Amino acid sequence: MRKRAPPTRPPNEVPALPPRALGDVRRLVVKVGSGVIATRGRLRPKIVADLVYDVTVLRHRGCEVILVVSGAVASGFQSLGLSRPPTAVLPRQAAAAIGQHKMMAMFARLFAKHRTEVGQLLMSADDIENRQRFLSARHTLLELLARGVVPIINENDALSDHQAIIGDNDHLSALVTNVASAQLLVILSRVAGLLEGGPAERVIPRVEVDSDVARHIRRELSESGVGGMVAKVSAARLAANWGVPTVIADGTQPGQLLRIMAGEEIGTMFVPREPKLSARKRWIAFRTRSRGVLVIDAGARRALCERGASLLASGVRAVEGDFPMGSRVDIVDEERHVLAIGLVSYAADEIRRLRGRREAEIKRLLGYEYVKEIVHRDELVLLAP
Ligand code: GLU
Secondary structure, X not given: OOOOOOOOOOOOOOOOOOXXXXXXXXXXXXXEOHHHHXXXXXXXXXXXXXXXXXXXXXHHOOOEEEEEEOOOOOOOHHHHOOOOOOOXXXXXXXXXXXXXXXXXXXXXXXXXXXXXXXEEEEEOOHHXXXXXXXXXXXXXXXXXXXXXXXXXXXXXXXXXXXXXXXXXXXXXXXXXXXXOXXXXXXXXXXXXXXXXXXXXXXXXXXXXXXXXXXXXXXXXXXOOOOOHHHHHHHHHHHHHHOOOOEEEEEOOOOOHHHHHHOOOOOOEEEEOOOOOOOHHXXXXXXXXXXXXXXXXXXXXXXXXXXXXXXXXXXXXXXXXXXXOOOOEEEEEOOOOOEEEEEEOOOXXXXXXXXXXXXXXXXXXXXXXXXXXXXXXXXXEEEOOO
């Protein structure tokens, strides 16, 4: 195995803050972004070799590491003769079919140097939504770990259609922490962490998951056309619902993962709130993607966030998407902050007819009434403070 000097601290850096307590973490999910894996269509084996080294060291210390790796599209599009990652569905799927095996070949070769096997799992939304498939994914994952194999997971991009799409690997990695009951999520990309707004661009070292960070979030997407800081923060919030902290850090620097695990203040750590959610609410939060959006007014926002109330039709301003009853939706305020996610009691077209109206009018407007709430409080998980 290659030797490397321990990471040194630049001389005039501020003295270290108390280390983050990650010493007890025994199982972690590490999400590696497309920008770390490939740049302008080419794989980056040097950077990935450093990461593989870090994973190997952690494994020798008794940690189980699950990788969620992006970059199938980013490392496959060139082989299709394209000059940038395609945005249309079919060329993306074709690029992913090529890039996925190229990436895996690189990982297999780099891990083989450390006499380690890798196993590939390609997941789709159904593997999370369907309880049996969820359990089957979990069992496979645990079996690989028990046998000392490093699981490498990606979305099954070559075959995912838009009905069953997870969409971005930040989200997938949060789901995988749940599938694997991991204790930590590390999201490695090309950004150093959540940057404080303003010219200094200082990385915010620690964020309580409930705090409002909207002003620090830039809207850009990653090179692969998905993800970006919005997706990372939302993944961190999901993982927090499971009691799992998330660290968002730059994955292009060697040794980052080991330094993070040693408790150094690298990147931004999202600290979960206590107490944890009930099993049912976790399941709501950890199901795959939302199928639509409900925009609510200020009164409903207060009712949800301050009084823990259900969402009623009167507070709904707009409905986006087309979804059946029982679907997961994002509940956002008029400034588009995601306040909560929940399962709807009515379908999108029914909610469109009911929006802004009182409960007493449901029967008259629809001709029937199942329940009075659009999203019942028991089916609602608050994300914002
Ligand atoms: N699964 C996609 C890929 O491998 C990437 C999704 C993402 O970057 O979040 O290309």
